[in-house]
Amino acid sequence: MAQERSSQKGDQAEQVPDVSQQNKRHLVLISIIFAMFMVAINALIVATAMPSIVGDLGGFSLFTWVFSSYLLIQAVTVPIYGKLADLFGRKPVFTFGIVVFMIGSLLCGFAHSMLALIIYRFIQGFGAGAVQPIATTIVGDMYTLEERAKIQGYLASVWGISSVLGPLLGGIFVQYMDWSWVFWINIPLGLLALGGVLFFFQEKVEQKQQAIDYTGAMLLLVSVSALMIVFIQGGVSWPWTSVPVLVLLAVSxxxxxxxxxxxxxxxxxxxxxxxxxxxxxxxxxxxxxTTGVVLIGVSTFLPTYVQGVMEQSPTVAGLSLTVMSVGWPLASTLAGRLVLKIGFRNTAVLGGLALMVGSVLFVLLDPDKGPLWAGAGSFFIGLGMGFTTTTFIVSVQSHVNWKTRGVATSANMFMRLLGSTIGAALLGGILNSRMIRYLEMQEAAEALPAMDINFTSVLLDPEATEALSPESIAVLQSGLTIALNDVYWSVSLFALASFILVFYLPNKVRE
Structure with missing residues (x-):
């Protein structure tokens, strides 16, 4: 490792992309920001629109698969794209990812069923796996350590800005237009990013004939997929001790x-x-x-809580998630500066504390507290993600040389995506199984007519809700509140794990 570090400057001097003029470097950075914004806004705009999508297409039990299918293929392909970028250059891999992402986005807007949407999200995720890690790697190539900390802070702030516009646009599209536009908005953003990279980004890469680890990718895909199916279907479609669950666990x-x-x-x-x-x-x-689990737990289920339980509009649901944007860019920008002054560990501890505060607020959330309480929780989660994400990326990139920076950056991105992938499946499984148990109890007590979990979709469709009696609505809302509370308790455990982990992060900034 010492020898690797000592050679970093030499490797970087030989391998950095040929973007010598400042104006070209800035144009490339703007293009990268468009690409990252496209992927970042997708996560939150879809989460805001999902209650309306489920209300339109049905299939509440498949709710989390819309996120899981996207996150699964994105997580598995991130390390592959990172390796391909180290071998063949950043530009071709980055371009491919943007094109595939736009194709998937176009198809998602035309989905006619929940199953079709899940398949198209899989295609979208296949492209997304190349966008964020390669974008971050390009920035790591173009800027020095001192510049990199500052630029990565700006780059991470894209997620904060997207959390302003994503939920807000999602609510507007759903309420005044059509939910298809939450996917189609990616097309102009992708074209802007594609044009900037194709015209202004130049790099010199010594191409080598080396093998790509497709076998490892397939093993990882099978392992994670089997585990996800267990989390989502266990206790819902299959008993936990059933043969399918045990077989899938063994396969995983x-x-x-x-x-x-x-x-x-x-x-x-x-x-x-x-x-x-x-x-x-x-x-x-x-x-x-662990922070990936926390993030998906908030962004995926909060709009459902605000719309289905608090009976607020999609726009209000989006705004409750938007408050995350106040904390995320603020913390990201501060983290980019603080890592150089107080070190990695001290900066990350601030993020761990914020995650803990935010998770506690969500555990204490109930319908009477309203969207403002939910927004406060989002704010602290945003602070925590801003401090931790920026610190993790800068520390990793500053610890390796050019030859391994792509795969090292992708490994960190992969772990966050893996956390979100497993988190979506695990938390979705908790939501489904808890809701099923509640409905069975109400049916046994004759408080509610026989219905399966997919009937919960009615709460997310205002027109269908009008056909239910006030008593039935109250019972369904109570069940959804209890189920989501279990989800937030699980989120708080992962926030606690994140807080503990940051204390093991070395504090010294490498010169």
Whole structure:
């Protein structure tokens, strides 16, 4: 590692992209910001629109698959794209990702069923896997350590800005236009990003004929997919001790074991295990995983709570999530400066504290507290994500040389996406199983006629809700409140894990 570090400046001097003029570098950065904004706004704008999409297409039990299918393929492809970028250059991989993402977005807008939407989201995620990690890597290539901390803070702020416009636009599109536009808005953003990169970004790459670890990717895909199915369907469609659940768990465990065994011997491993032998990288990557669960737990389920339980409009639901934007860019910008002054650990601890405060506010959330309370929780979660995400990325990129920066950056992104992927499945499974138990109890007590979990979709469709009696609506809202409270308790546990992990992050900034 010491030898690797000592050679960083030399490697960087030889390999950095040929973007010498300041105006070109700034134009490339603007294009990257458009691309990251496209992916970032997608996460929150879809979350805001999902209650209306479910109300239109039905299939409440498939709710979390819309997020899980997207996050799964994105997480699995991130390390592949990172490796491809190190071997063949950032530009072709980045361009491919933008094009595929736009195709998936176009198809999502035309989805006629929940199953079709899940498939199209899979395509969208296949493109998204190349956009964010390669964008961050390009910035790492173009700027020095001192510049990088500042620029990464701005880049991370894109997520904060997107959380202003994403939920707000989602609410406006759903309320005044059509939910298809939450996907179609990605097309002009993608074209702007594509044009800037194609015309202004130049790089010199020494291409080598090296193998790509497709076997490792497939093992990872199978392992994570099997685990996700268990989380979502266990206790809902299948009992936890049923044969399908046990078989899938066995497949997942065997797949993970085979993956790590294969990665030790692969000539060009998908995820070099040497990256997991360093204290800073292990801490930053594990922290990225736990914060990914926290983020998906808030962004996915909060709009459903505000619309289905509090009976607020899609716009209000979007605004309650938008408050996250006040904390995220503020913390991201401050983190980019603080890591140089007070160190990685001290900066990340601030984020861990904010995540804890935000998660506690969500645990205490009830319908009477209203959207303002939910917005306060979003604000602190935004602060926590801003401090931790920026610190993790800057610390990782400052710890490796050019040759491994792409795969190291992608590994960190992968862990956060993996956390969101598993989190969406795990938390969705908790929501579904708790709601099913509640409905069965109400049916046994004759407080509600027989209905399955998909009947919960009625709460998200104002026209369908009018056909229900006030008593039935009250019972369904009570069940959704209890189920979502269990979700937020789970989120708080992952926030606590994130807070503990940041104390193991080395504090010294490498010169």
């Amino acid at each position: 465990v065997a797949g993970f074991i085979a993956f790590f065994y294969y990665e030790k011997r692969a000539p060009e491993p998908l995820m070099p295990l040497v990256l997991w032998k360093d204290r800073l990288l292990v801490t930053a990557n594990t922290g990225a995983l």
